[in-house]
Amino acid sequence: MDFQYSEKTQDLINQVRTFINNEVLPAEHTYHEQLQKSPWETPAVVHELKEKARAKGLWNLFLPKEHGEWSPGLSNLEYAPLAEEMGRNHFAAEVFNCSAPDTGNMEVLAKYGNEQQKEQWLKPLLDGKIxxxxxxxxxxxxxxxxxxxxxxxxxxxxxxxxxxxxxxxxxxxxxxxxxxxxxxxxxxxxxxxxxxxxxxxxxxxxxxxxxxxxxxxxxxxxxxxxxxxxxxxxxxxxxxxxxLGEGRGFEIAQGRLGPGRIHHCMRLIGAAQRALELMCERANTRVAFGQPLIKQGSVREDIAKSYCEIEQARLMTLKAADHMDRYGNKEAKDLIAMIKIVAPSMAFRVVDRAIQIHGAVGLSQDTPLAGFFAYARTVRLADGPDQVHMSQLGRNLAKRFE
Missing domain, CATH: 2.40.110.10 (Butyryl-CoA Dehydrogenase, subunit A, domain 2)
Structure with a gap:
């Protein structure tokens, strides 16, 4: 696997990162203000950002290239770093029409839906209208x-x-x-x-x-x-x-959940990366007992461990995405299971360390850390709990030595 992103991918990373830094992150306060007024309504600022992202062509980036007219033509490996960037903010994925559960549902309809189902439901989902x-x-x-x-x-x-x-x-x-x-x-x-x-x-x-x-x-x-x-x-x-027809539900679910699992992992790496950056900023600027927190050995260790763990999970995610592109989701199932076990727990640990270094503010609405914490813990259950993936992975690995 080539560890260097292609020129095309790097250009998209730069575009998505710039858009998030310049448009999405500055809108976080407005987003939460609008959400408090009407909790189950999509905040107006999200609609505004979606129009801007779509105008720049940063839209439906998740949909695999085999879906032809519906897809922007990216591979899983090309999409992975883009999803990571989106994971740095709670609502960024929605801005690019790349948020769950819509992504999985759109893939189901694109892959298994008939023409009437695509016309009635897939198109408005791809348009971000519903x-x-x-x-x-x-x-x-x-x-x-x-x-x-x-x-x-x-x-x-x-x-x-x-x-x-x-x-x-x-x-x-x-x-x-x-x-x-x-x-x-x-x-x-x-x-x-x-x-x-x-x-x-x-x-x-x-x-x-x-x-x-x-x-x-x-x-x-x-x-x-x-x-x-x-x-x-x-x-x-x-x-x-x-x-698709009666009796095909389990088959569809397996086809849906593979990409969904790795998409969660991609976003969680982005969440962990932002948590690490916030951790470093806090350690450098917060003074306790007469010196910056970064002078404390335990703080340095937390930063170092977090960096190592994020990089390990990132490389494993890219390997799984590359395997999906080369051999298909079914052949990549063990790697998908591995990263589904590793990434949520990694993000959970990293965010927990970041909260600890932030103190009480890490639990508050003034940073994204509490939301990241809940997301990471949730994904240890969503799309299959850790124990199921470990059980199936262990069984599959042992079979090779029968």
Whole structure:
């Protein structure tokens, strides 16, 4: 693997970094002010920034080049450092129309959707006109094993009828969320547990859909995205809303989650990098016991360890992205699992050190550290908990020596 970014990639890195530094970071205070007035509305400043980013061609950078007309033509390896830059700010990814869960949903529709589904839902998502959610996790079952999902999707004439309860459905609290991809069972008695599930498109305004409440994350509502509890009570949608066909839900989920996992890792490296930079600034300027914090050996050690850990995770992420480009997501599954285990824990440790060096202000709204902390901890569960990835990775590695 070439450790030097191509001229094209470096130019894009510079463009994204400049835009974030000049436009996004100065808007952080305005963003939080506007959010307090209407927590589930996308702040107006984000809409303004999105228009500026799109005008510069910094738009939908995440979508792999195999999707042709929908894609800007970047490989995973080319996108990785761009996503890292976006991770330096809580809402920057949205500014470039590269935020979860929309990225995963757009990839599903681009890869598996039919022409009608693409026209109705993919286009407005690619245009940044609407937001979306992916409804898989359920409170009553261990959703780390997706075959446990109990929500029912039953065919009734020209429709499907959906019943179930989902929670921690990211993005579903936002008022601009118009469509959900819902995973449930169309064939619960199929002896193949991986062919029981299907995925179906459900507009949020469909009768019987109730967004019941926001599920908090470490005490925060995590607005404007929110993570909703959603009830589906005899929700009826056209049969044409099924994606790819009955029994293909687990297959779609696996195709969706691979890129989603590594995208989280890319952004977390950016969050950790910014935390490190803030840590260094604080250590150089904060005086305690008559001298700057940087004079303390423990502070120097925290900075050094953080730098090493970020660089290790960055290189592993780039290797996984390169492997995805060369051999496909399935062949890269072990590397994706590795970085999904490593990056969130790395970011969690680095941000924790940064908070400690900042003292009480590190817990406050005056730095991005508390948000980074919650994000890193969340991703240790999102898209599969650490234990699942370690179990599967260990099994796969051991098989090579049978």
């Amino acid at each position: 937001r979306s959610a992916f409804a898989m996790t359920e409170p009553e079952v261990a959703s780390s094993d997706a075959t446990n999902i109990e929500t029912s999707i039953k065919r009734d004439g020209d429709d499907y009828v959906i019943n179930g309860r989902k929670f921690y459905i990211s993005g579903a609290m936002r008022k601009s969320c118009e469509i959900m991809i819902v995973m449930g069972k169309t064939d619960p008695d199929n002896p193949n547990r991986h062919q029981q599930q299907s995925q179906i498109l459900v507009p949020v305004n469909t009768p019987g859909v109730t967004v019941k409440r926001p599920m908090y994350v470490l005490g925060s509502p995590d607005a404007p995205e929110g993570h909703a509890e959603v009830i589906f009570d005899n929700v009826r949608v056209p049969a044409g809303n099924i994606i």
